[in-house]
Amino acid sequence: MSNNSNPLRPLASVSEIDHIHLLSEQLGALVPGEEYSDVTFIVEEKRFPAHRVILAARCHYFRALLYGGMKESQPQAEVTLEETRAEAFSMLLHYLYTGRASLSSAREEVLLDFLGLAHRYGLQPLEDSTSEFLRTILHTHNVCLVFDVASLYSLGALSEACWAYMDRHAPEVLASDGFLTLSKTALLTVVRRDSFAASEKEIFQALCRWCRQTGEGGATQEVMSAVRLPLMSLMEMLNVVRPSGLLSPDDLLDAIKTRSESRDMDLNYRGILSGSQSLLIALWSLRYVWPITLSLYLSRSYSYYIEVSMDELDWMRVVDHSKYLCRSWQNLFFTPRVARYVRIVGTHNSVNKVFHLVSLECMFTHRSFTLEKGLLVPNENMATIAACSSVIEGVSRSRNALLNGDTRNYDWDSGYTCHQLGSGAIVIQLAQPYSIGSLRLLLWDCDERSYSYYIEVSTNQQEWTKVVDRTKVPCRSWQTLKFDKQPASFIRIVGTHNSANEVFHCVHFECPAQSDAEVKEGSPGQESSSTSQNPRPVRPSRTHSLLPSLPSSSSTSSQPHL
Incomplete structure (x- = not known):
């Protein structure tokens, strides 16, 4: 006989008491008042009475601070917190007492301060939840600010979300006021990415504005080294770069020499990182091609090779399976290339003389791989x-x-x-x-x-x-x-x-x-x-x-x- 059918045993729904919501509400009621408080935090000249036993139970940082034998351990101690905003600290106290935080109603700069407090005090679940929310509200005007904070605290998932957004909206990001607020380290991380697919002219002009805004004259040479001059036209180098005076004539001559002596496919182009959408063989814009997934007709074996090009004249072979037999789905990894055209050439069919391609996808992945x-x-x-x-x-x-x-x-x-x-x-x-x-x-x-x-x-x-x-x-x-x-x-x-x-x-x-x-x-x-x-x-x-x-x-x- 099951427990629920036993007349002497109550139903599970009434045998378990769950009044967590009452606990949260009653502890939360203690936050704004001084009743029973035994420590006071002073943040931006505002006073926040609190209860050290609750804070110590919820956070290892406060346990060490308030029970570590220092002056903060004294009864009715007052603790001044530097480099902390009152609005963000108020949110943190409410979270520590109730386990809840309303992120959608907070201003973005407060959210970033709140994230900083979660990181500083080792509140990993809070840090993860706040980072996840920030990933959902990224837009052109805040992505640079969020990326700076994510870089500062080494938040990998949030940084990658910012990279992906900036890659997709590179010209708009370069023109935003937020771009001018990036630290030098964050700035170089962004513009040196192969997938940051703006024109070199736009990147150069944005870096000029950044140098003027920040006044970091000593960093000009390092910052300008991120510009890929050989990708610019001769007119752009003469009419845009040269008048700025930020790059030497030798730099311009070296770039012209590189462009004139290099194969087009050997130039270090930027391209858009593609998701899993299907692409035409003639891509509608420059694409960062890596890896390629394609499907061959299932009932036979094929051999083939794949080439990519910028202009349909200069082709570079990235996959060579012309001497191998292959079947069905192919997941092809190779050195990343930016390309406008992808060409698949069949060399063998085990049944007849026709090469059959069912589907083609050019994708981007963070998966690491080894080639031999x-x-x-x-x-x-x-x-x-x-x-x-x-x-x-x-x-x-x-x-x-x-x-x-x-x-x-x-x-x-x-x-x-x-x-x-x-x-x-x-x-x-x-x-x-x-x-x-x-x-x-x-x-x-x-x-x-x-x-x-x-x-x-x-x-x-x-x-x-x-x-x-x-x-x-x-x-x-x-x-x-x-x-x-x-x-x-x-x-x-x-x-x-x-x-x-x-x-x-x-x-x-x-x-x-x-x-x-x-x-x-x-x-x-x-x-x-x-x-x-x-x-x-x-x-x-x-x-x-x-x-x-x-x-x-x-x-x-x-x-x-x-």
Whole structure:
């Protein structure tokens, strides 16, 4: 019988008393008055009576201040707070007593002071909530002021939100009064960004106004170094930069020389950081291209390369998969480039002579990545169904069972992929070529059998490189395999021995091996599965002679599915 049906036990809705709102209101009523107060804060000549035990319970800073044995610990002490605004401190006291703060009704400068107090007194939840609110009210006239404060307090998420806003509205930000209030450090951080996509003329003129406004003559050279002079036209350099006197004739001559001797695509352009919106091949404005995601027609493999350009005359190749076979979704990372045009050139189709592109996206990401010889070195497992990998050779009752991530539900009849020893192999095709240095697989281990095998990798299914050789040792259960990094679109697992029968069985495959898995790899011939994470399936009550064998003719064909 459930608790609610027991006549002797009250319902849960009446057995739990929750009067937190009353506590908040009653403690909040103490804030404006001096009743029971034992400490007074003086802020901008205004007096704020308070109760040290409440402040100490709510804030480590006030606990140390008011109970640390200093003069502030004395009864009825008066504490003067410098560099603090009364309106912001009043908001802070109300929050400490009630747990509530009305941010939408406060002026922006008060909000920034309030954020500063939260940071100074170590009130992390309050700092996070205030930062989150400020991200929602960013506009041209306040974003510079908010960014200055975010930089001062090293608030990463708020700083990134300001960067993103300023990148999207660069010309308007440069023309705003708030731009003139930026500190030199914050100013240089903003205008040196490749994605701060205003014209160099606008940036130069805004920096001139900043230098005149702040009067920091000694900082002029450092500030003006952020201007990318070679991106300006000759007329702009002669008619805008030269009359200002802020840059020397040598600086102008060097910029003219750089522009005249450089390829257009080698100039350090600025571009707009794009989100996940789809883009035309001919982009409507300068775009910061990195990375590119594209989708190929699903039922076949392709080879291709990608180039970008500013003028459709000078092209720079950023991705070269012309010698690799690729399928489905491609996530392509490369050195960031600003471009107006993106060109995808197909070089091979495994079925016919036509290259098919389903979709293209140019995006921006904060995700870090590593390239080796132009190929991404992945950290995550790329041999998954979600990553568009596929088992193209091998026999299983369920297609791609090897890649579904299920390392628990396998037995004598299902949950594994196999091939007959001496005939065929298990082959996995990744969506695109990666630079791979490790693999991890789970050999079928519902009894004490052992296997031998080797593994090869390829980028085109014609030339294979052996990266793992375990043909001379008995292996069982989990296998974590490391080797020198190799480019790979295909991984071929070839079994050479099974101590129980003539079939090689594999349950799970990862590429690359995932280091966060709680599996300890043993030496060849030793049990290496982790019972804490991947418990061995319960052995069915069968005789030892009933061992896994090739499934019936209804199973997946061992031929490639193209």
